[in-house]
Amino acid sequence: MSRLIRMDRTGHTTLAEWTAEDGHAVDRAVGAFREQLDLGYFAMVSTGEGHAEQVRELPVDAELVIMRLPISGG
Amino acid sequence: MADPAVAEGLPEVAGVYWRPRVTAARLRRRERVWTAYTVAHVVPFLATSALLMLLQPLAFAVAAICVAHAWIIPALYAQRGANVLAPKRARDASEHAERVSVGLLGDLVSHDARALHAKTGLVTERGSLGTWVVGPAGAVLVRDGRGRLGRADCWCVRVADPDLPSGDRIAHLLLALRSDEAGFATVANLAFSGAVWRVRGRMRAAARPALDAAAKASR
Numbered sequence: 001m002s003r004l005i006r007m008d009r010t011g012h013t014t015l016a017e018w019t020a021e022d023g024h025a026v027d028r029a030v031g032a033f034r035e036q037l038d039l040g041y042f043a044m045v046s047t048g049e050g051h052a053e054q055v056r057e058l059p060v061d062a063e064l065v066i067m068r069l070p071i072s073g074g
Numbered sequence: 075m076a077d078p079a080v081a082e083g084l085p086e087v088a089g090v091y092w093r094p095r096v097t098a099a100r101l102r103r104r105e106r107v108w109t110a111y112t113v114a115h116v117v118p119f120l121a122t123s124a125l126l127m128l129l130q131p132l133a134f135a136v137a138a139i140c141v142a143h144a145w146i147i148p149a150l151y152a153q154r155g156a157n158v159l160a161p162k163r164a165r166d167a168s169e170h171a172e173r174v175s176v177g178l179l180g181d182l183v184s185h186d187a188r189a190l191h192a193k194t195g196l197v198t199e200r201g202s203l204g205t206w207v208v209g210p211a212g213a214v215l216v217r218d219g220r221g222r223l224g225r226a227d228c229w230c231v232r233v234a235d236p237d238l239p240s241g242d243r244i245a246h247l248l249l250a251l252r253s254d255e256a257g258f259a260t261v262a263n264l265a266f267s268g269a270v271w272r273v274r275g276r277m278r279a280a281a282r283p284a285l286d287a288a289a290k291a292s293r
Contacts (some may be wrong), residue, residue: 005178007175007178007238007242007245007246008235008238008242009171009235009237009238009239010170010171010174011170011171011172011173011174011175011177011178011239011241011242012174012175012178012242042081042085044249044253046182046252049184050199050200050201050252051252051253052249052252052253053080053081053253054080054081054084054085054253055079055080055081056079056080056081057079059079064181066178066245066249068233068245068246068249068250069233069234069235069238069246070085070086070089070233070234071086071231071232071233071234071246071247071250071258071261072086072089072231072232072234072261073090073229073230073231073261073262073263074158074211074212074230074231074232074262074263
């Protein structure tokens with residue numbers, strides 16, 4: 001089961017869960033994903049130990065997709 | 075060919091387009107500037123102190139003030155560096171949110187890093203520029219491979235929402251760092267660059283093991 005989560009004030013919120021075979025769940029996840037991008041979140045996927053990449057489209061095969069807010073110099 | 079679904083580099087870099095992208099060579103240049111800056115603060119005060127004592131030993135009090143200035147100014151800069159790793163708890167985050175955020179952070183790091191976070195509130199991460207110590211509102215890059223004699227570059231960098239629980243704030247910085255290390259250092263503001271021991275001495279005792287682990291890892 002893949003998960004789309006957003007880091008927020010609650011710790012994190014699960015926005016969608018899907019399996020690649022479940023088309024309806026994937027569509028819902030894609031919708032939730034785009035909604036978060038529109039809100040200004042960036043989507044991150046781990047790509048091995050110590051590596052991550054930002055994605056613009058929902059990687060359906062990814063186990064975990066994390067939405068994060070922008071960072072800036074303090 | 076690049077995958078159009080994958081973003082190239084950290085998007086936040088576009089917000090600081092005037093900054094040259096950080097490289098190892100640029101870090102070394104900045105390091106020399108910081109060293110020169112420190113020397114420029116210390117030497118005149120020490121020289122004045124020595125001259126005063128030479129000309130008029132009764133001016134001992136003034137000479138002592140000069141020596142104190144020579145010590146205090148670099149110490150304040152080092153304190154500014156250590157402050158980037160100071161714990162910053164969100165105003166509104168509940169205990170539950172903190173626990174949930176730390177759980178997610180734990181999923182992103184190794185067992186050792188998880189244990190270190192439980193002890194220090196900080197996470198270490200190896201990168202190509204050196205080893206990073208990441209906190210909720212900043213990060214320290216330890217490099218040079220000389221342990222505590224190595225170099226610590228202290229960066230102020232934060233996530234847009236200050237009310238996020240601390241684990242989430244670290245996770246934000248960690249994911250950004252992992253996706254584009256040089257971009258991360260470009261977006262962040264350099265607060266201090268100096269010897270690791272100078273920063274370590276001004277950190278809270280509980281957090282020092284994280285810096286020690288990074289210094290060891292960078293050897």
